[in-house]
Amino acid sequence: MLRTIKAKFIFGFFAIFFLSFLVLNYTVKEVTWTNNEKIITSDLVELKKNSNVYVRQSFLINHYKNNKLYFGEMAEEMVHDLNFSTGSNVSVYSLDGSLLYSSDKKSFLEKIDTDLQQAIKGKTAYHISYYQNKAKVLFSYPVVIDGSEVGILRFSKDFSLLYNQSKRILDIIFYIAVVIFTVAFLFSYILSRHITIPLVELTHASNQVKKGNLNVNIHFKRKDEIGELAMNFNDMIKRINSQISTIESDRDRLKELNKKEKLFFDNITHELKTPLTSILGYAEIIEQKGESDRSFFKKGMKHIIEESRRLHNMVVKLLEISKGTTREYPFEKVDTSEILKDVCDSMSFRAERYKKSINSDIQEDLYVYGDDNRIRQLFINLLDNAIKYSSPFSQINISAELVKEKIILKFMNPSNHIEQEQFTNLFQPFFSINQEKAEEGSVGLGLSIAKSIVEDHKGIIRIFNENQNTIVYVEMIYMKDENLL
Template sequence: MIRNISVKFIIGFFFIFSLSFLVLNQTVKESIQTSNKKIVTSELIGLKNNSNIYVRQAFLINHFSNNRLYFGQMAEEMANDLNHATGSSVGVYTVDGELLYSSDKSIPPLTNGDLKEAIEGKTAYSITYDRNKASVLFSYPVFIDGTKVGILRFSRDFSLLYEQSGRIREIIFYIAMAIFAAAFLFSYILSRHITIPLVRLTRASNEVKSGNLEVRIRFRRKDEIGRLADNFNEMIDQISRQMTIIRKDRDHLQALHEQEKRFFDNITHELKTPLTSILGYAEIIRKKGETDRYFFEKGMNHIIEESRRLHDMVLKLLEATRQNIQIMEPERVDAGSILKDVCESMGIRAQRYKKSIRYEVQNELLVYGQGNRLRQLFINLLDNSIKYSTDQAEIFVTAKRADTKIQFVFSNPSDPIEADQIAYLFQPFNLGNRQISEEGSVGLGLSISKSIVDEHGGNIRMTNENNQTVVSVELEYMNVRKDGKPI
């Protein structure tokens, strides 16, 4: 089974051109033969008419009656005169086909077919070929006043006519062969011009099917095949981009899955720990009651503290996973005043860890947003700084206006953080490689902070250089008119 398209092209072209060449050659041959027969027939008719005129004149001049005897008597004279007048060898025969006289002794005798045709009053001729010669033997009956008196037979040489016809056939043959050879060569080159790129495209597509997306095809041509190659390359580029996106999405989903698993492991552990502690103290208190006043006070305080911690964790979890919650309408907010209040209140929490908060906040830092959400933002960032700063650290907070922006900066000394981990710290449930300094932290603070900043159309980023962690928040400054409305 032939599967190569170039071989199919070659076989198809060869078959078509060979068949066309044979048909053309046969058509030319038959056309020339038909033309030659017409020429020979025309000359023979003229020869017959002229000879008939000569015979009638000879009978009229000599006042002979139309009998066969006179025809036989003048056979020699008639043969020689017609031979001289027509340039053909002439043979004179009786009505029965008997030779009376011949101007050329080499003329073959009448055949049965010739004799039969002539005796029956019909014209008979045959063409004979001898090497490069062609001669015509032409026989017909002679009638005088409606009476058949004899038979004349002419032998005429048509070698020149057939020789010229043969040369014409040869010329046409070679010209046709040259034309068909050129056409076949052109078709072969054209087929190669078409099939070679298709073969390359086939090989390239097989490589792509095998998973090789690095293959490319370059054709220096502007036709349909060139455009097909360009489209093929664009298709592979598109597939490569899609595969890259799919791999990234796969890795991202895998990371999210692992991150979610860590979150649930952490949240399960962190929720289980206070609940176990609360349950244990509650069962002991139920058994002992108030008989052991010291243990009763200690247990109740522990239950209250663990309940508050559990309450804080649940609130953060709900905040991180909240969806489709109705957001309050934004309003004019003095973010600087809120930040000062948060720094004062969080200072007490920092003292528990033997740390301090120092702040420098400009006045009139107006923001168009939600005060409670901004308060939560500042609490989360300060809480994060307290938990992940070094021992006895000083946390420094600044807030100032810079052109049309308000910049909030939270800086604290800390352990080094790898650069590739910083971006992931803003994702939910992600703690990175940082050491957790307080139980109950499940990596939600920075994720909640980023969502709040995004709600206010701002930017948040974190850097860690020289063992110093800096979180910067940038919000739009709100210009107001004298009547208190935003500009």
């Protein structure tokens, strides 16, 4: 498109200059020829006046009357005298156009004799002929003596010098005009390129932007409107890039928020499911044999009450989060041994449902600085995974001991061999090695939640194979009495 603009510039300038050149050349030529005709007319008027004076004097000197016969008799004398005095060839004609005498008949042998025809009709007329750089004027008029026409005088005068001078002047003006208009056209062409080339670059850049390429930048070392346009274009691209970066940042942030929201929902679902499962399990067993086993009834009711309270606290916390009024729960001294024993006891019924058993070896007074509910959730998740993914009819071994100021917890269950590269993914949300064994409603968040809880308590959690067993290893900082804040 801009190349079309460039072509329009060039064509427009060429048309303007060419037409201006033609108009100027034509005008100068017409003015020159008009001035030449004025000079010739003025010269012929003077020639006629002088010739008339000479003819009258000749009639008076010879005492001729205004008779056509006398005019014919003195024709030869008039021709010689007028030829000498005017420097022009002269011919004398009768009133009917018959040649009486001529100083040079060849000078009057023109095919065009309109001047003579006009003189025969009683009018003064002249005719200019221009041929091979020679200009000649034939001038005729009727001679009138005392109010009567007595004959016709016809002059042939050479004006070649005048016309040749005019031609030289026209040629000079023509060449000067050609030079001026050529220079002006070249300047206009350069000016058009100076304007259109930046526009071509701007068009190319805008096409790149339209195609999605925003890594464009235009550099014009100009301080005019086009330079300002380029600066504005670059500023516009920078602002677009900035806006796109902001949009992409907002998009990524929204994705992250959506991901966190989903993860939060899945975490809450998982945490709510665990106490509900425990409550439901004890309720079912109590319904089956609660009346016959009073001690189990009391034990089951105790666990149902504890899990119900824990569930209530979780729901309250969830409501606080939804209202934006979440408060931090301060860490305190927590006996992990008591919590772990209680979890093993409460989860034993779940193991029985899977035809499995739990064996625990837990050292007393294993204190940490933390949140008892979250630590309980940690033990429940690890034990729940061990129950679900251990081999059939297997025994799950739980141990907890103090080793060099560190509390070491191990959850060991017989299982199929796990490839080493899969261990790094086990703590990722929603990852499960064997989906066929996954419990309905499980989304694969147990180990992910466990890892988060351990790290919040500044501990370490690992998982590995050993002697056809899967072992979850947890290391937490032991809290002495003097470390209490």
